[in-house]
Amino acid sequence: MARVPTSKDVARIAGVSQSTVSYVMSGKRPISARTRRLVEDAMQQLTYQPHAGARALASQRTNVVGLVVPFRSEVNAHGLMAFVEEIALAARARDHDVLLVTADEGTAGLQRLAGRSLCDALVMMEISTHDERIPAVRALGVPALLIGLPADTTGLHCVDFDFEAAATLLLEEAADLGHDRVAVLAWPPGFAGGDINYVPRFRGAAEATAARRGVALDWHDVPRGREDVDRALERVLGAGGPPPALVCTSFLSEVVAGLQRRGVRPGTDVDLLALTTDAEAEAEEVPVTGVSTQPRDVSRRVMRTLFTLLDGAAPPGEVELVPAALTRRASSRHPRPAAAAG
Amino acid sequence: MARVPTSKDVARIAGVSQSTVSYVMSGKRPISARTRRLVEDAMQQLTYQPHAGARALASQRTNVVGLVVPFRSEVNAHGLMAFVEEIALAARARDHDVLLVTADEGTAGLQRLAGRSLCDALVMMEISTHDERIPAVRALGVPALLIGLPADTTGLHCVDFDFEAAATLLLEEAADLGHDRVAVLAWPPGFAGGDINYVPRFRGAAEATAARRGVALDWHDVPRGREDVDRALERVLGAGGPPPALVCTSFLSEVVAGLQRRGVRPGTDVDLLALTTDAEAEAEEVPVTGVSTQPRDVSRRVMRTLFTLLDGAAPPGEVELVPAALTRRASSRHPRPAAAAG
DNA sequence: CTGTTAGCGCGTTCAC
DNA sequence: GTGAACGCGCTAACAG
Numbered sequence: 138m139a140r141v142p143t144s145k146d147v148a149r150i151a152g153v154s155q156s157t158v159s160y161v162m163s164g165k166r167p168i169s170a171r172t173r174r175l176v177e178d179a180m181q182q183l184t185y186q187p188h189a190g191a192r193a194l195a196s197q198r199t200n201v202v203g204l205v206v207p208f209r210s211e212v213n214a215h216g217l218m219a220f221v222e223e224i225a226l227a228a229r230a231r232d233h234d235v236l237l238v239t240a241d242e243g244t245a246g247l248q249r250l251a252g253r254s255l256c257d258a259l260v261m262m263e264i265s266t267h268d269e270r271i272p273a274v275r276a277l278g279v280p281a282l283l284i285g286l287p288a289d290t291t292g293l294h295c296v297d298f299d300f301e302a303a304a305t306l307l308l309e310e311a312a313d314l315g316h317d318r319v320a321v322l323a324w325p326p327g328f329a330g331g332d333i334n335y336v337p338r339f340r341g342a343a344e345a346t347a348a349r350r351g352v353a354l355d356w357h358d359v360p361r362g363r364e365d366v367d368r369a370l371e372r373v374l375g376a377g378g379p380p381p382a383l384v385c386t387s388f389l390s391e392v393v394a395g396l397q398r399r400g401v402r403p404g405t406d407v408d409l410l411a412l413t414t415d416a417e418a419e420a421e422e423v424p425v426t427g428v429s430t431q432p433r434d435v436s437r438r439v440m441r442t443l444f445t446l447l448d449g450a451a452p453p454g455e456v457e458l459v460p461a462a463l464t465r466r467a468s469s470r471h472p473r474p475a476a477a478a479g
Numbered sequence: 480m481a482r483v484p485t486s487k488d489v490a491r492i493a494g495v496s497q498s499t500v501s502y503v504m505s506g507k508r509p510i511s512a513r514t515r516r517l518v519e520d521a522m523q524q525l526t527y528q529p530h531a532g533a534r535a536l537a538s539q540r541t542n543v544v545g546l547v548v549p550f551r552s553e554v555n556a557h558g559l560m561a562f563v564e565e566i567a568l569a570a571r572a573r574d575h576d577v578l579l580v581t582a583d584e585g586t587a588g589l590q591r592l593a594g595r596s597l598c599d600a601l602v603m604m605e606i607s608t609h610d611e612r613i614p615a616v617r618a619l620g621v622p623a624l625l626i627g628l629p630a631d632t633t634g635l636h637c638v639d640f641d642f643e644a645a646a647t648l649l650l651e652e653a654a655d656l657g658h659d660r661v662a663v664l665a666w667p668p669g670f671a672g673g674d675i676n677y678v679p680r681f682r683g684a685a686e687a688t689a690a691r692r693g694v695a696l697d698w699h700d701v702p703r704g705r706e707d708v709d710r711a712l713e714r715v716l717g718a719g720g721p722p723p724a725l726v727c728t729s730f731l732s733e734v735v736a737g738l739q740r741r742g743v744r745p746g747t748d749v750d751l752l753a754l755t756t757d758a759e760a761e762a763e764e765v766p767v768t769g770v771s772t773q774p775r776d777v778s779r780r781v782m783r784t785l786f787t788l789l790d791g792a793a794p795p796g797e798v799e800l801v802p803a804a805l806t807r808r809a810s811s812r813h814p815r816p817a818a819a820a821g
Numbered sequence: 822c823t824g825t826t827a828g829c830g831c832g833t834t835c836a837c
Numbered sequence: 838g839t840g841a842a843c844g845c846g847c848t849a850a851c852a853g
Binding site: 199201203208215217221226235237242248253363446459 | 483499526528530531532533534535538541543546550555556559560563564567568571576577578580581583590591592594595597620628704736744765
């Protein structure tokens with residue numbers, strides 16, 4: 138294992154000074170075409186790469202983004218992976234890397250990343266309303282981007298999906314389809330620690346929209362598990378008469394399977410709408426109409442703001458909400474244009 | 480944002496020299512109890528943490544493990560997360576952190592991590608038989624741990640689950656249950672890029688065991704999707720007569736759903752065995768008998784060997800296989816002790 | 822446009 | 838048992 142080449146080696150071979158090598162790399166100073174070529178050739182020849190530690194020490198920048206991942210989350214693994222991958226991609230697009238921390242390290246992990254100067258900024262997923270890590274985050278000394286909304290966002294940078302808009306879209310769609318009853322098959326109580334505020338945000342907007350459109354809203358907490366789903370569906374569909382529109386916020390596959398067990402076909406016997414990712418909606422046997430929570434969009438937004446901060450520019454504000462959009466698929470009838478316009 | 484304290488600050492407050500602070504931290508030199516207390520108190524008071532870059536520069540050690548994650552993998556997201564989490568936990572247990580790289584950066588990612596001295600060692604998941612990254616890995620300059628077996632393991636460190644033992648256990652179990660026919664519902668052709676060698680390893684051992692026990696083995700490639708599963712089950716179960724034992728290697732949920740559609744109850748109407756994780760086996764409506772691929776065990780083994788290497792000790796050899804074990808659950812009958820002993 | 826120089830914060834020799 | 842001094846590889850003033 139030969140010694141790793143340094144910028145001094147590059148300088149020697151190119152016949153320039155070490156600082157010139159540095160300036161060629163950073164572009165912080167105009168360099169003549171001839172010198173640049175000399176340096177670049179030398180770098181190629183040595184397959185030179187700058188030493189990250191030395192660079193961090195001198196520049197006070199690590200080019201690393203810390204990412205706190207809630208592995209134990211109840212949220213589906215696919216969604217998590219999508220977040221993480223998209224963050225990694227966005228980081229690489231700006232020549233940054235991603236350092237992983239598990240959420241169950243809690244506050245200690247954040248303080249280590251910041252205190253040891255392991256990263257320039259942090260991204261934290263699955264923020265709860267009264268997240269115990271928030272006070273630590275404020276005192277951290279490195280910018281932090283939160284995915285989710287804590288109760289008090291003062292001085293923080295938060296990005297989240299617009300769950301209120303999502304609820305409104307779903308309820309409007311049900312109303313446009315002529316339903317006067319909507320059953321929400323919702324997250325189990327205590328979902329994701331019970332302190333995640335998108336549940337009440339979604340519910341509040343759903344109730345407001347239902348009231349405005351004059352539809353009756355039935356909210357059913359559906360703990361996971363086959364029996365729970367069957368019980369909920371029995372309550373919702375067992376009464377006879379025309380079934381209400383169904384809005385499913387979680388465990389979509391289980392609900393679809395439950396409908397199948399009852400012989401109820403989405404799109405034909407019942408209008409099924411969901412809050413889910415596009416991937417999940419399209420993976421079902423009958424693709425499901427619904428609003429996508431857009432994990433990748435959220436991640437991109439997070440990283441855009443993160444780099445805005447690192448660039449020293451003004452951030453877009455404390456809270457950014459990623460807009461919701463409804464995609465119609467086969468699990469529901471589609472409102473006639475006239476109805477949709479009304 | 481006050482300046483981050485340095486070891487010089489600690490030294491000044493403790494009334495000792497900077498090197499003493501360093502030795503207190505590393506333990507590489509005996510320190511009197513009194514001095515140690517002084518230093519530790521000062522560190523606490525300042526909430527001092529060593530600067531990672533400076534430490535890496537001086538010590539030639541980053542205390543970071545690079546992890547190459549195949550986000551686009553067809554392998555289920557839960558398994559991936561389990562690998563990653565376990566690696567992160569093991570790293571933390573030795574005061575190391577984990578730097579994430581996406582597999583689709585290919586060779587460039589590895590060379591960056593090594594060339595920039597971003598990490599002390601690498602872990603790569605989902606190694607294929609003729610993995611294009613292997614040549615680069617050999618020339619990397621930092622130890623690399625591979626999860627999976629390439630064709631030529633010379634000079635490498637590989638850990639994988641023992642898929643051959645798994646196949647043997649599953650076929651033995653079927654034979655012990657008195658079956659003379661076994662149908663394997665196997666990975667779709669081209670699964671995970673088509674160059675993953677645990678498929679032929681599993682198949683070879685399955686065929687050998689079947690031959691030895693005198694049972695007929697039917698191998699069915701089952702691409703994902705409901706129709707594919709239904710077609711395979713029709714081929715396997717449609718002929719009438721006593722059904723063969725079923726061994727499922729992937730897409731277990733889909734297969735269980737398919738059986739349900741046919742009104743076939745695992746454990747009663749058919750013996751269903753699977754190669755899967757324990758979590759998945761137990762998540763099914765009828766818990767599934769089978770061999771767990773033990774992603775967490777594999778990760779722990781990887782990290783054990785990784786730190787053995789970093790400690791400069793002798794590694795256990797080029798290839799380590801994590802042993803397979805069969806767990807009986809409700810999806811299959813259980814062989815009588817006499818039969819099991821035979 | 823380029824070279825010289827002084828640190829960045831820590832680990833580690835060497836002298837005491 | 839402790840301290841002073843140097844160097845790790847790079848960046849960024851400061852000269853020219």
